[in-house]
Amino acid sequence: MSDAADAGRATETEAGTDGRDASAEYPLRVEDLHKSFGGITAVEGASFRIEAGSLTGLIGPNGAGKSTTFNLVTGVHKPDSGAVCFGDEEITGLEPHEVANKGLVRTFQIARQLDEMTVLENLMLAPRSQVGEVLWRSVLPGARRGVLAQESTVRDRAWEMLDFFEIDHLAEEFAGNLSGGQRKLLEMARALMTDPDMVLLDEPLAGVNPSLEKKLLEHVHELRADGYTFLLVEHDMDVIMNNCEHIIVMHQGRVLAEGTADEIRSNERVIDAYLGENV
Amino acid sequence: MSGGGFALADARSYFRDSTAATAAGVLAVLYVLLSIAAMAGVGGTVPAWRETVLVFTVYALLIVAVGMLWRYSRNDAVIIVGVMAAIYVVYLMAGVLFLGLPLNGIVNTLRRITFLSAVYAMLVLALNLHWGYTGLFNIGVAGFMAVGVYTMAMLSGPADIALGLPLPVGIVGGVVAAALVGAIAALPALRLDADYLAIVTVALSEIIRLSYNSTVFQSSIPRLRLAGITLLPSIPVGTGGGQGIRTPTNPVRALYYKDPGDTSAGLTDLGEFAFGAADGVSVTLIGGQGVQPPVVIALTYVLVLVAFVAGFYWLLIRVGNSPFGRVLKAIREDELVANSLGKDTQRFKIKTFMLGCALMGLAGILWRGSTGFTQPGDYLPIQTFYVFLALIIGGAGSNTGSVVGGIVFATLLFEGPTTLARLIPELLQRLFNTQLGSPPSTFVGAVAPIAQLDLTPLLAYSLRNISTLRFILLGVLIVYMMQNRPDGLFGHRKEVAAGVDLRRPDRDTGAGAATDGSESG
Numbered sequence: 001m002s003d004a005a006d007a008g009r010a011t012e013t014e015a016g017t018d019g020r021d022a023s024a025e026y027p028l029r030v031e032d033l034h035k036s037f038g039g040i041t042a043v044e045g046a047s048f049r050i051e052a053g054s055l056t057g058l059i060g061p062n063g064a065g066k067s068t069t070f071n072l073v074t075g076v077h078k079p080d081s082g083a084v085c086f087g088d089e090e091i092t093g094l095e096p097h098e099v100a101n102k103g104l105v106r107t108f109q110i111a112r113q114l115d116e117m118t119v120l121e122n123l124m125l126a127p128r129s130q131v132g133e134v135l136w137r138s139v140l141p142g143a144r145r146g147v148l149a150q151e152s153t154v155r156d157r158a159w160e161m162l163d164f165f166e167i168d169h170l171a172e173e174f175a176g177n178l179s180g181g182q183r184k185l186l187e188m189a190r191a192l193m194t195d196p197d198m199v200l201l202d203e204p205l206a207g208v209n210p211s212l213e214k215k216l217l218e219h220v221h222e223l224r225a226d227g228y229t230f231l232l233v234e235h236d237m238d239v240i241m242n243n244c245e246h247i248i249v250m251h252q253g254r255v256l257a258e259g260t261a262d263e264i265r266s267n268e269r270v271i272d273a274y275l276g277e278n279v
Numbered sequence: 280m281s282g283g284g285f286a287l288a289d290a291r292s293y294f295r296d297s298t299a300a301t302a303a304g305v306l307a308v309l310y311v312l313l314s315i316a317a318m319a320g321v322g323g324t325v326p327a328w329r330e331t332v333l334v335f336t337v338y339a340l341l342i343v344a345v346g347m348l349w350r351y352s353r354n355d356a357v358i359i360v361g362v363m364a365a366i367y368v369v370y371l372m373a374g375v376l377f378l379g380l381p382l383n384g385i386v387n388t389l390r391r392i393t394f395l396s397a398v399y400a401m402l403v404l405a406l407n408l409h410w411g412y413t414g415l416f417n418i419g420v421a422g423f424m425a426v427g428v429y430t431m432a433m434l435s436g437p438a439d440i441a442l443g444l445p446l447p448v449g450i451v452g453g454v455v456a457a458a459l460v461g462a463i464a465a466l467p468a469l470r471l472d473a474d475y476l477a478i479v480t481v482a483l484s485e486i487i488r489l490s491y492n493s494t495v496f497q498s499s500i501p502r503l504r505l506a507g508i509t510l511l512p513s514i515p516v517g518t519g520g521g522q523g524i525r526t527p528t529n530p531v532r533a534l535y536y537k538d539p540g541d542t543s544a545g546l547t548d549l550g551e552f553a554f555g556a557a558d559g560v561s562v563t564l565i566g567g568q569g570v571q572p573p574v575v576i577a578l579t580y581v582l583v584l585v586a587f588v589a590g591f592y593w594l595l596i597r598v599g600n601s602p603f604g605r606v607l608k609a610i611r612e613d614e615l616v617a618n619s620l621g622k623d624t625q626r627f628k629i630k631t632f633m634l635g636c637a638l639m640g641l642a643g644i645l646w647r648g649s650t651g652f653t654q655p656g657d658y659l660p661i662q663t664f665y666v667f668l669a670l671i672i673g674g675a676g677s678n679t680g681s682v683v684g685g686i687v688f689a690t691l692l693f694e695g696p697t698t699l700a701r702l703i704p705e706l707l708q709r710l711f712n713t714q715l716g717s718p719p720s721t722f723v724g725a726v727a728p729i730a731q732l733d734l735t736p737l738l739a740y741s742l743r744n745i746s747t748l749r750f751i752l753l754g755v756l757i758v759y760m761m762q763n764r765p766d767g768l769f770g771h772r773k774e775v776a777a778g779v780d781l782r783r784p785d786r787d788t789g790a791g792a793a794t795d796g797s798e799s800g
Contacts, residue, residue, distance in 0.1 A: 074619065100621035108619075114612035116676075117605075118773060120781050125609050128621045130602040132778065135630055138601030139594060144778070147601060151779040154602075159783050171783070172773070194620055 027052050027198055027229055028104065033072055033082035035065075042068040044253035045082070050198070055220065055230045057244030059237065061274055065253040066233045067109060070202055074106045075099040087197070101128055103197035107204060109233075111183035115176030119167065119186055122175050123158040126193035130154065161189045165219060181212040188219070198229040205239060217243055241265070249274060306339035330376045331710065337372060341365045349768065355679040362683055366392065366690045373698065377705050387574045390581050392690045397584035398646035399693075400685035402666045404591045404678060405638035410667075411675035412599060413631050414611030416477040419464070420639055421662035422484030423457045425655070427640025428647045429491055429524065430456040433516050437540075438525045440498055440517035446527050450644055457640025458633040460487070465632040469625065484660060491518045492655035523654030526647070531580045535572070580649060587645055588682065591638060595678050598634070604776040607631055608676075665693070668753060671760055674767030677774055684767065692753060700745040703738075718743040 026049040035043040043065040050056050060066050071077040073084050075096040084092045086104050094102075114122050132138045132147035162168035165185045170178060175186060184204055191199050201220075205213050217239070220230060234240050240247055241261040249256045249270050256274075257267045264270055313332045348361045367389055374380040374388055402420060409415040433441050435449030444452075460483075468479040490496065497520030503511040518524060528539045535553060538544035546554060554572045598604055606627050609617035618624050647653040665688065672692075673684020707713045718739035719725045725740035741748060764770070775781055 076615070076619075095623075096615070096618040097621050097623045100619055105621075106619055108616075112613050112616045114609050114616060116612060117608055118775055118781075121605060121608070121775055121777065124602075124777060124781075125605045125617070125622075126620045132602035133606060133622070133627075135598065135603050135634070138603045138778075139597045144597065144601075148778045151602070151777060152784070155777070155779055155781055156784055168783070171781075174773070190620070 025052055026050060027087055028073070028231070029083075029085040030069070030073065031083045031085070033069065033084070034080045035068055035072055035077060036080060041253055043072065043079075046250065046253065046255055047082075048248050048255050048258065050229060050231055051246065052229055053224065053227060054246055055224050055232065055244050057240035057247045058231060058233045058250065059235070059240050059247065059274070060250035060256070063252075064250040066250055067202065068253075069250070070106065070200055070233060073099075074104065074200060100194060100196075103195075104200070105191045105194045105196040105198075106200040107184075107187045107191050107202055109202040109206065111180070111187045113175035113178060113183050113186055116174055118172050119162070119175055119178070120155070120158055120171045122186060122190050123161055123193050124151075124154050126190045127154050127157070128194050158193065161193055165189045166215075181208045184208055184216065185212075188216070192223070192228075196228070198231070199223075201230060201232045203233055203235060205234060205236060213239075302342050306335055306342065310335050310339060328710065331706070334372050334376055338369060341368060358679060359682050359686070362686055363393075363396065366396075366686065370690075370698070373702055377702050377709075382569045383571050383574055386570050386578065390574060390578050392694055393581045394577070394584060395689035395694060396686040397581065397588050398642060399666065399669050399689040400588045400682045401584075401591050401642035401645065402639060403669045403673060403681040403685040403688075404588075404595050405635050405642060406666050406670050407673075407675060407678060407681040408595055408598065408607075408631060408638070409635040411670060411677070411681070412604065412611065413607040413628065414473060415469075415628065415632055415635075416473045417480045417632070417635065418477050418660075418663050418667070419480030419482075419484030419487075420666045421658040421660060422480070422487040423461060423636045423639040424643025424647065424662070425484075425487050425491060425658040426460045427453040427457040427643040428526065428653050428657075429453075429518060430640075431644050431648050432524045432526045432653065433518065435527050436525050437527060438519065440515070440519060440524070442516055446530060449527065450641075450648075453644050453648070454637045454640045457643075458637035461636025462629065462633050465629055469628045469632065481660065481663075484658070484663065488655050488658045491658075492521050493518075494520045496520070497522075519654075521655065523652055525652055526650070529576070529580055529649050529651070531583060532576055534579060535576055584645060587641075591642075592678060592682060599678060599774075599776055601776070601778050603627070608776050665753075668692075668757055671757065671765075671767055674769030674772075677767075677769040677772060680767055680769030680772075683769065687768075692756065693749070696745045696749045696752060700742040703742060715739040715742070 028050040030049070031047050033043050033046045035041075042063075046065065046069055058066055058069070068077065072079045072082075073091075075091070075094050075098065078093045082092070083090055086099070086102050089102065091099055091102060091104070100106075114125070117125070130147075131150050132144075137143040137147055159168065159171070162171055165188070167182055167185050167189070170182060170186075175183070178186060184207075188199075188201070188204060204216060204220075208216060220232075220243070224230060232240070232244060241264075245260060246258070247261060247264045248258050249264060249267075251273045257264060257270050259267070310332060313328065313335060342365075345362055345365045348358055352358050352361070370388055370392060371385065374385045378384075380388065402424070406417065406420055409417045431449040431453035432438070434452045435441065435444045435446050437443075464479055464483045465476070468476040495501065496518045498517040500511075500514040500516060502509050502513040530539065532539035533547075535547060535550035536542055536544065537547055537550075553575050599607075606617055606622045606624070609620075609622070610624050610627060614624050617627075647657050669684040669688035670681060671684070672687055673682070674680030704715045707715060713735075715735055716739060719736050722740070725737045728734075728736045760767070
């Protein structure tokens with residue numbers, strides 16, 4: 001196993017002896033995750049922790065197991081072994097909607113906008129546990145008043161979110177008509193509408209032009225300042241190095257190294273496996 | 280297009296691209312030709328020509344008017360009523376001017392098309408909840424109707440093989456049974472892809488029909504034995520098998536007759552008012568004008584159906600325009616996204632499937648359960664495909680489109696060809712003094728005279744077999760729709776699933792939103 005994972009366990013023990021709650025400091029903790037598909041082992045003992053309020057980057061070459069780890073954490077796939085903890089609960093093997101309802105929400109690598117729903121509908125879908133999601137409350141005259149009151153609140157928040165991401169001019173457009181970059185913005189806005197504690201961004205900058213990329217990153221930094229925790233999976237080294245204060249490098253289904261940008265740059269194993277000679 | 284206003288440019292674009300405008304154009308050409316023929320005195324019987332010209336003019340104007348309404352009206356109730364009114368005029372003019380029907384016949388024709396429109400509207404609305412809203416590919420509509428009707432008939436029907444419970448118990452029982460059968464079918468299938476649900480539902484629909492058709496359950500449900508032990512005793516409730524089963528007496532009869540099952544027991548006050556005094560002297564307007572009592576009763580029942588259509592529509596608008604409806608649409612678009620945003624999509628799918636099946640059961644009861652008798656042949660798979668066709672015409676995903684689709688299917692596509700088959704010989708007779716003659720009995724007999732350039736035997740043969748040719752017509756239409764207008768009549772609209780007006784709330788709470796905007800900008 002990697003040094004980083006060992007170090008991680010050591011800190012956890014320290015935190016325990018200190019009497020401080022690890023769950024408050026590290027909302028997401030992944031321990032020794034394994035997953036194989038048929039004969040291919042995608043994740044082989046990945047362990048890491050994400051610090052509260054941080055912007056952590058997860059990088060690695062193609063096939064390193066980044067996306068699978070994401071899917072294991074968010075419940076899309078069930079791990080063969082290992083544990084995922086979020087807050088003070090274990091969420092290993094929960095369904096995607098259960099994970100989302102704990103406050104851990106994700107975006108998708110290829111934006112999955114709901115094509116034949118307007119941008120506003122996409123956003124208004126997201127808030128968790130809306131009273132009107134119960135069938136009889138949406139129908140019965142007395143209960144519906146409460147539903148409509150909440151609808152107004154949700155609508156107002158959706159408009160604020162549209163303004164924040166500067167896509168308010170697209171509010172009534174079908175999401176399927178949006179450009180690639182706009183879809184990425186919508187995807188992030190929709191994830192935030194769930195009012196999450198932590199957001200997992202799966203390659204949010206893939207296929208985004210440089211000016212929009214800059215804007216997207218600005219948004220992420222702004223939201224971080226508001227207290228959101230982000231885990232960012234990204235292919236682009238520069239983006240990760242320049243934006244994330246903590247970086248996790250995955251290789252062949254394991255965590256190869258962890259640390260700040262400078263530590264990663266000088267880590268020999270990372271250079272061997274991923275960065276190459278001239279970084 | 281903004282606002283309700285209607286500018287000249289809109290009208291021009293409407294006439295450029297609308298199918299309705301094309302149809303109106305064709306009729307206008309016909310109109311000119313007919314006018315010329317009328318002035319030239321072709322055929323000799325000038326009044327008949329004048330009538331025909333009048334009818335075609337009105338039809339052309341109606342098509343344009345309905346097209347305009349469909350395109351520019353913001354009020355869905357107005358569109359639905361407008362479409363129905365236009366179709367009434369079409370049938371009324373054809374009935375009065377071409378077929379020369381008496382008042383009773385005309386009222387009955389209008390009643391019949393309203394009845395069919397209403398039952399199809401209900402079925403299409405229920406299917407729209409499944410397929411249009413949630414993307415659940417249910418092709419077992421007929422089966423769920425059958426469960427509703429048969430359960431109702433077996434619980435409270437008049438037959439010996441029924442339990443004889445009160446009618447409301449039977450109706451509620453039928454609706455609940457349809458929902459439960461839906462749940463049993465859906466629980467395993469909904470976990471899989473949409474295609475599996477389609478396979479399961481179409482198979483289930485046939486299993487249900489064949490079970491009701493089977494002699495095993497004809498007069499009683501036989502006792503269930505396993506290895507010599509009786510698990511369930513025999514239950515004296517049967518399905519009637521292939522002979523069908525009697526359904527309860529239509530309760531609207533009780534409005535007119537003291538004993539709904541026996542007309543000789545005398546009339547109620549309303550009955551006296553409608554049908555005239557017991558001594559047979561007609562004193563009332565309706566009875567006096569020659570509308571027969573059965574038609575009046577059936578007409579009353581149609582009013583009940585229309586109320587139920589309104590109820591279905593109200594319910595499904597509420598279901599759709601709510602956070603619940605938003606989740607359904609999201610499931611249709613991409614279930615994983617809805618799931619990843621914290622929605623328990625399985626539960627939403629099962630609830631929705633059960634609600635839709637319950638509504639199909641109720642629609643079945645209101646239709647097949649109202650006519651006194653039903654049999655397994657009423658629930659063939661073609662019934663399901665009719666409902667699907669009506670939904671595709673109206674536009675999957677739109678409740679208003681569902682109602683209009685049901686009306687258009689029932690009146691124009693289902694009843695239209697048979698009405699036309701009655702009209703054509705009449706028109707030929709009046710305009711050209713030509714008799715079609717009796718149709719040949721075989722297809723060869725119909726086709727052979729073409730060699731002598733005589734098309735009338737083929738026409739007569741086609742008209743007599745119109746209800747079979749209708750299948751071809753409907754097939755061609757569905758191919759055309761899928762190719763050219765897969766979204767249906769109302770597919771062009773954005774119907775937003777939300778309970779409130781979604782426009783930016785800038786008047787009263789705008790300050791907050793504006794501040795946020797400037798912050799991020």
